[in-house]
Amino acid sequence: MTQYLIRRILISIPTLIAISIVIFTILALAPGDPLAEFAMNPAVPPEVRQRIRKSMGLDDPIPVRYVKWASSMLRGDFGYSFRSKSPVIDLIRQRLPTTLYVIGTAYLVSVLIAIPVGVLSAIRQYSIFDNVATTLAFIGFSLPTFVTGILFILLFSVKLGWLPMIYRTTIETEGLAGLWEKIKQALMPIMVLGLFETAALTRYTRAAMLETIHQDYVRTARAKGLSERTVIIRHAMRNALIPVVTIVALSIPGIFTGAVITEQIFRVPGMGSLLISAIRDNDTPVIMAITIIFSALVVLFNLIADILYGVLDPRIKYE
Numbered sequence: 001m002t003q004y005l006i007r008r009i010l011i012s013i014p015t016l017i018a019i020s021i022v023i024f025t026i027l028a029l030a031p032g033d034p035l036a037e038f039a040m041n042p043a044v045p046p047e048v049r050q051r052i053r054k055s056m057g058l059d060d061p062i063p064v065r066y067v068k069w070a071s072s073m074l075r076g077d078f079g080y081s082f083r084s085k086s087p088v089i090d091l092i093r094q095r096l097p098t099t100l101y102v103i104g105t106a107y108l109v110s111v112l113i114a115i116p117v118g119v120l121s122a123i124r125q126y127s128i129f130d131n132v133a134t135t136l137a138f139i140g141f142s143l144p145t146f147v148t149g150i151l152f153i154l155l156f157s158v159k160l161g162w163l164p165m166i167y168r169t170t171i172e173t174e175g176l177a178g179l180w181e182k183i184k185q186a187l188m189p190i191m192v193l194g195l196f197e198t199a200a201l202t203r204y205t206r207a208a209m210l211e212t213i214h215q216d217y218v219r220t221a222r223a224k225g226l227s228e229r230t231v232i233i234r235h236a237m238r239n240a241l242i243p244v245v246t247i248v249a250l251s252i253p254g255i256f257t258g259a260v261i262t263e264q265i266f267r268v269p270g271m272g273s274l275l276i277s278a279i280r281d282n283d284t285p286v287i288m289a290i291t292i293i294f295s296a297l298v299v300l301f302n303l304i305a306d307i308l309y310g311v312l313d314p315r316i317k318y319e
Contacts, residue, residue: 012299079285088289099270106190110197118205140199149265167268212240249305253297
């Protein structure tokens with residue numbers, strides 16, 4: 001196991017370097033100027049704009065700029081935003097708690113609901129429960145988040161007036177009333193994203209469970225006289241969760257970058273909206289910081305998923 005982990009870590013290093021080079025080069029060659037606002041401002045003389053460009057290293061060759069960025073990143077310094085002139089790490093710290101609260105809660109709720117529903121739906125195939133669960137999962141998976149988001153706003157905000165349509169970070173109410181206001185404004189984004197993720201994960205879990213419960217080793221376990229609960233949980237479900245673990249592990253890094261569409265609909269000030277504004281403003285330091293952290297998380301959770309394979313299926317050995 002130790003040798004396997006070391007080998008995977010060594011492989012991930014050139015992978016992350018290649019990803020960073022490709023993204024940095026694309027951003028450097030993309031049209032647009034991060035100092036365009038100065039060009040439109042007649043109060044800023046051309047020589048001043050040129051000095052600003054030079055101080056920011058925008059006139060350096062792309063390889064030189066990449067080496068400077070990579071060396072700073074290895075020291076934990078992601079640089080300064082071209083747009084706000086604030087440290088990138090501070091911008092991430094401001095937005096990350098909101099994303100973890102809203103998007104993280106939606107993913108957690110979807111996992112807690114989808115796996116039991118998917119397992120029960122497979123066990124009771126073609127029953128009323130299975131038909132209802134499959135239909136709802138199909139509807140939830142088919143509707144894009146921007147459609148359900150608008151429908152929820154029209155129903156719960158415009159028609160019923162139960163929930164606020166805009167997410168606000170400046171709630172001045174204190175105590176339990178303030179806590180309830182924070183929960184209310186997060187309910188719709190959580191429901192919209194949770195509906196889609198629950199539907200997708202339910203379908204994957206049901207399909208994996210249906211394939212597993214008809215295997216020979218499951219029939220052998222039943223023939224030995226084991227209870228149905230033991231057969232399902234200890235024998236069938238453990239192996240059925242292997243593809244589900246892959247999907248969940250690859251979805252977790254997405255919590256960091258946020259749900260871009262959902263955050264835009266409800267004006268959630270999270271990582272997704274930060275990434276969109278950075279792309280719009282050609283803010284290279286912010287884009288690079290978010291993408292490289294996301295890439296590192298993908299590599300990390302891929303490794304965690306591989307380790308969990310061995311826990312769920314004893315037949316898998318890492319030597």
